[in-house]
Amino acid sequence: MQGHAYSPNGRKLTQLFFAGAVATIVMTLLAYAPLLIRFPAMDFAGLYGSFFYHHQVPPAGSERWWVGMIWHFFNLTLIAPIAYDFLIEKQFLPNIPWVKGLAMGGLIWFIVEAVVSPLSGEGLFSAAMPAAYWLVLVNLISQLVYGYVLESMCRVRLVHAIYLREREAA
Numbered sequence: 618m619q620g621h622a623y624s625p626n627g628r629k630l631t632q633l634f635f636a637g638a639v640a641t642i643v644m645t646l647l648a649y650a651p652l653l654i655r656f657p658a659m660d661f662a663g664l665y666g667s668f669f670y671h672h673q674v675p676p677a678g679s680e681r682w683w684v685g686m687i688w689h690f691f692n693l694t695l696i697a698p699i700a701y702d703f704l705i706e707k708q709f710l711p712n713i714p715w716v717k718g719l720a721m722g723g724l725i726w727f728i729v730e731a732v733v734s735p736l737s738g739e740g741l742f743s744a745a746m747p748a749a750y751w752l753v754l755v756n757l758i759s760q761l762v763y764g765y766v767l768e769s770m771c772r773v774r775l776v777h778a779i780y781l782r783e784r785e786a787a
Contacts, residue, residue: 629702636770637698641690644763648755656748659755662686664729664737672738693763697725701767714772715765722764726757 648659663674666685675681701721704710710717730742730753743749743756 630699633698633702633771634694636767637694638690639770640763640766641693643766644693644759645689647762648759651751651755656751659752659759661689664733664739665689665692667737667739674739693725697721697763698767698771701764701771714768718764718766718768719761720764721767722761723757725763726760729756729760 645661648661650658652658660674660677662682662685663677664685665688666675666679666681666683667673669675669681669684675685701710704721705717710720734743735741739746740749743752746752
């Protein structure tokens with residue numbers, strides 16, 4: 618079998634971005650939910666905003682915090698779904714649908730905790746933050762949910778495309 622260059626079409630990208638947006642919203646709500654019970658939340662906006670605030674978490678609602686939130690949504694709505702589709706195309710993810718999503722979520726979690734957190738001043742696996750174990754756990758759960766929702770939305774897209782193709786053929 619001869620390999621080919623990866624190039625998703627416009628319709629596929631739109632569907633990937635929609636799935637990424639839904640998964641990002643669900644994950645972000647889940648990550649900030651501990652604030653409702655007065656537990657520390659995984660502050661993605663603060664994490665990314667700290668790159669613009671001398672490696673310190675910017676105050677919630679500040680301009681740098683909002684820049685971090687936009688960066689968070691950009692990464693998980695546009696970049697991660699393309700990476701997910703690429704990993705599926707190249708068969709780097711397991712072939713079991715829900716495991717694909719969890720594997721992608723786990724990969725994103727590892728990248729955030731091993732690369733982004735140290736670069737933002739939070740330390741490896743958020744070690745420099747108060748309640749680091751809690752933040753790592755909340756991040757892990759929210760990233761796994763992100764991957765699962767992303768995969769589920771992409772699977773719905775695939776099933777719908779097959780349905781439309783069969784309907785047109787009939």
